[in-house]
Amino acid sequence: MAVLRVKFTKTKRDKLAQVLWILNWISVVTGAILFSLGLFLKVELNKREELMADRNIQYVPNMLIAVGLIACAINFLGGKICYDCVDSTKFLRWKLIMLPYITCCFFFTFCVLVGALMCYSMRGELEESLRLGLTEAMGFYKDTDTPGRCFLKRTVDMLQIEFQCCGNNGYRDWFQIQWVSSRYLDMSQKEVVDRLRSNVEGKYLVDGVPFSCCNTDSPRPCIQHQITNNSAHFSYEHQREMLNLWMKGCRQALLEYFTHIMQSIGLTVLIIWLFELSVLTGVRFLQTSLENVLRQGDPESDSDGWLLENSLMETARINLNIIKSLGKCNQIDTGSNGDPNIDVPSSSKACYGPDNVPLKQSPEAS
Amino acid sequence: MVLLKMKFNQQRRVRLAQGLWLLSWLAVMSGTFVFCLGVYLKTELVRRAEVMDNTEIHVVPNILMMVGLASIGTNWVASRVCQDSLDASRFPRWKVLLLAWFAVAALICCLLLAVVVLSYALQGRLEESLKVGLRNGIRFYKDTDVPGRCFQKETIDRLQMEFRCCGNSNFKDWFEVQWVNNRYLDFTAKDVKDRVRSNVDSRYLLDGVPFSCCNPASPRPCLQYHLTDNNAHYSYDFHSEELNLHHRGCRQALTDYYMDLMNSTGPGVLSVILIQVSVLLSMRYLQTAIEGAMALESPEGDSEGYLLEKGVKETFEDLKAQVLVMLKFDQAEAKAADVCPEAAEAEKGADNAAEKAASPPPPS
Numbered sequence: 132m133a134v135l136r137v138k139f140t141k142t143k144r145d146k147l148a149q150v151l152w153i154l155n156w157i158s159v160v161t162g163a164i165l166f167s168l169g170l171f172l173k174v175e176l177n178k179r180e181e182l183m184a185d186r187n188i189q190y191v192p193n194m195l196i197a198v199g200l201i202a203c204a205i206n207f208l209g210g211k212i213c214y215d216c217v218d219s220t221k222f223l224r225w226k227l228i229m230l231p232y233i234t235c236c237f238f239f240t241f242c243v244l245v246g247a248l249m250c251y252s253m254r255g256e257l258e259e260s261l262r263l264g265l266t267e268a269m270g271f272y273k274d275t276d277t278p279g280r281c282f283l284k285r286t287v288d289m290l291q292i293e294f295q296c297c298g299n300n301g302y303r304d305w306f307q308i309q310w311v312s313s314r315y316l317d318m319s320q321k322e323v324v325d326r327l328r329s330n331v332e333g334k335y336l337v338d339g340v341p342f343s344c345c346n347t348d349s350p351r352p353c354i355q356h357q358i359t360n361n362s363a364h365f366s367y368e369h370q371r372e373m374l375n376l377w378m379k380g381c382r383q384a385l386l387e388y389f390t391h392i393m394q395s396i397g398l399t400v401l402i403i404w405l406f407e408l409s410v411l412t413g414v415r416f417l418q419t420s421l422e423n424v425l426r427q428g429d430p431e432s433d434s435d436g437w438l439l440e441n442s443l444m445e446t447a448r449i450n451l452n453i454i455k456s457l458g459k460c461n462q463i464d465t466g467s468n469g470d471p472n473i474d475v476p477s478s479s480k481a482c483y484g485p486d487n488v489p490l491k492q493s494p495e496a497s
Numbered sequence: 498m499v500l501l502k503m504k505f506n507q508q509r510r511v512r513l514a515q516g517l518w519l520l521s522w523l524a525v526m527s528g529t530f531v532f533c534l535g536v537y538l539k540t541e542l543v544r545r546a547e548v549m550d551n552t553e554i555h556v557v558p559n560i561l562m563m564v565g566l567a568s569i570g571t572n573w574v575a576s577r578v579c580q581d582s583l584d585a586s587r588f589p590r591w592k593v594l595l596l597a598w599f600a601v602a603a604l605i606c607c608l609l610l611a612v613v614v615l616s617y618a619l620q621g622r623l624e625e626s627l628k629v630g631l632r633n634g635i636r637f638y639k640d641t642d643v644p645g646r647c648f649q650k651e652t653i654d655r656l657q658m659e660f661r662c663c664g665n666s667n668f669k670d671w672f673e674v675q676w677v678n679n680r681y682l683d684f685t686a687k688d689v690k691d692r693v694r695s696n697v698d699s700r701y702l703l704d705g706v707p708f709s710c711c712n713p714a715s716p717r718p719c720l721q722y723h724l725t726d727n728n729a730h731y732s733y734d735f736h737s738e739e740l741n742l743h744h745r746g747c748r749q750a751l752t753d754y755y756m757d758l759m760n761s762t763g764p765g766v767l768s769v770i771l772i773q774v775s776v777l778l779s780m781r782y783l784q785t786a787i788e789g790a791m792a793l794e795s796p797e798g799d800s801e802g803y804l805l806e807k808g809v810k811e812t813f814e815d816l817k818a819q820v821l822v823m824l825k826f827d828q829a830e831a832k833a834a835d836v837c838p839e840a841a842e843a844e845k846g847a848d849n850a851a852e853k854a855a856s857p858p859p860p861s
Binding site: 275281315317342343366 | 642651654655658676682683708716717731
């Protein structure tokens with residue numbers, strides 16, 4: 132019982148081959164799109180690599196790039212095959228390659244689906260990476276004189292200005308780290324010394340934030356220092372002041388940004404996967420119908436095309452048997468106590484074929 | 498003396514028509530390019546319209562958009578003419594239109610040249626407009642409670658951060674205006690009262706700048722207030738501190754930005770002018786060659802193509818004479834209408850004859 136048997140006339144076969152030729156070339160273009168999407172994601176991740184801790188998130192854009200390149204190659208070959216399939220003599224060239232090609236295509240389409248799903252699953256790792264990376268970057272904000280870390284101040288400032296965010300979870304993160312370098316602190320002043328003594332690690336902690344946290348929508352000139360002290364500023368209540376600084380945390384802002392990109396890319400890849408699947412189905416029908424034509428001998432006749440010759444269960448059973456017997460061929464037959472000179476009739480016919488084969492009439496050369 | 502005569506056999510005429518068809522479609526695309534350029538420039542100017550005082554500079558993108566559209570239409574007509582040129586029955590209907598076509602194409606080339614010249618000439622006007630606009634913006638920075646001006650603070654802050662600039666000419670412009678609103682000033686504090694009394698207009702002036710002037714590239718956390726007081730900050734020297742705030746004035750930054758934009762479009766516009774001029778010249782050759790061929794007994798034979806039937810000076814004299822006669826004709830009609838109708842008609846008849854005798858046959 133074949134799976135999805137369809138009858139194909141000669142014209143139908145030719146049309147199918149032509150349509151598949153065009154679809155394969157469109158697939159080459161979609162493969163290029165996949166490649167460029169992977170490249171875009173890689174560039175975006177690299178732009179912010181200073182703010183991300185070392186995590187395994189590069190595998191997603193790398194996978195997309197690899198899949199895109201393979202898609203271009205496979206569909207280019209598919210286009211050539213379908214172009215030749217219109218002529219049944221040229222089909223003979225590709226006859227032996229077609230089944231392995233279709234199997235490769237099937238596994239490749241599976242890889243495309245995996246790539247699409249990976250885009251959605253990357254979020255958790257990304258969040259962890261951003262949390263660690265931002266904490267580290269804010270910790271090194273003051274180290275503008277340390278080579279290797281001197282640009283972190285600028286990076287964090289530009290990030291907070293561009294994404295309109297402040298700190299890791301909120302602006303209070305800045306209260307817990309020393310973001311003013313010791314070289315700009317006057318150690319002779321009493322106030323500075325008091326602050327340094329007030330905590331265990333001897334850090335100069337203030338209830339202030341860098342200027343890049345200032346909100347441009349505020350009607351009032353920005354209040355950066357002594358934020359929690361209501362009496363330090365005229366007509367100011369720190370609990371009710373919402374417009375003075377950016378309220379969002381930078382981790383959330385960056386996560387939203389990357390999630391948005393990856394959702395769009397994931398959706399595009401899913402659509403491409405559906406397209407590749409339909410091309411694969413078409414090529415399988417074309418292959419089976421052309422093979423049946425060759426079996427019947429008449430190139431102009433109708434033939435059947437199908438997805439699988441037998442039902443799914445039978446095909447699985449047959450394939451499993453083939454794999455099992457392949458294994459058996461390599462084992463030594465222990466029926467005759469291991470002596471290779473004694474003739475023992477072979478029990479597995481799949482290895483060398485049955486012993487009594489009737490003489491076949493030699494077929495007419497076509 | 499015919500200007501730039503060339504011989505055309507049938508095959509060359511066909512080639513010329515085909516080449517001109519391709520060239521005119523190329524010119525259509527370059528017209529689209531010019532239009533898109535105009536649209537882009539206009540949107541960039543409109544985005545910063547709040548800091549500009551007048552819209553004189555908008556004439557550059559307006560001309561570009563108009564010329565782009567006109568060029569698309571003109572060159573599309575040229576491609577139609579090419580398609581009909583090799584068919585002797587369809588070509589004559591384009592005869593009258595071609596005269597107008599040459600005038601429009603020449604006008605397009607002149608306007609494009611004018612745009613290139615204008616984009617350099619208007620730099621001074623742009624700077625003036627920005628100077629006044631930015632001065633107003635800085636003055637109304639504090640008026641976040643006045644309807645109509647409440648967005649000036651946000652505009653100026655975003656401008657200073659995006660273009661990495663501070664103030665009009667430099668950051669000291671902020672020292673001369675009150676940029677802190679009165680509702681955030683505690684008038685019972687001594688410091689505030691002193692500052693307000695220290696100048697004639699009772700403004701709260703301070704040697705500080707808004708946060709948007711801060712330079713992110715500075716190694717030190719930003720110093721916004723008490724900028725001229727070296728003792729207010731540890732290890733700080735006002736004269737040698739260069740990285741703390743943005744150095745450039747916003748007027749300079751914006752002028753540079755717009756001049757760069759217009760300069761980078763210069764080569765594109767010049768190549769569009771080149772394409773348009775070559776379409777114009779090829780069309781003239783095609784027209785004269787085809788008309789010459791149609792006048793022959795055998796239309797397949799050789800004909801001559803030229804740019805002008807007479808030399809440049811003579812053609813110019815002819816045109817001048819024609820225009821003068823047309824003017825005199827109008828003047829005579831106006832005078833006669835005052836006197837009496839019959840006399841005017843008699844004069845009209847005499848003038849007609851004189852015109853027919855005086856004016857040579859126009860170049861075809």
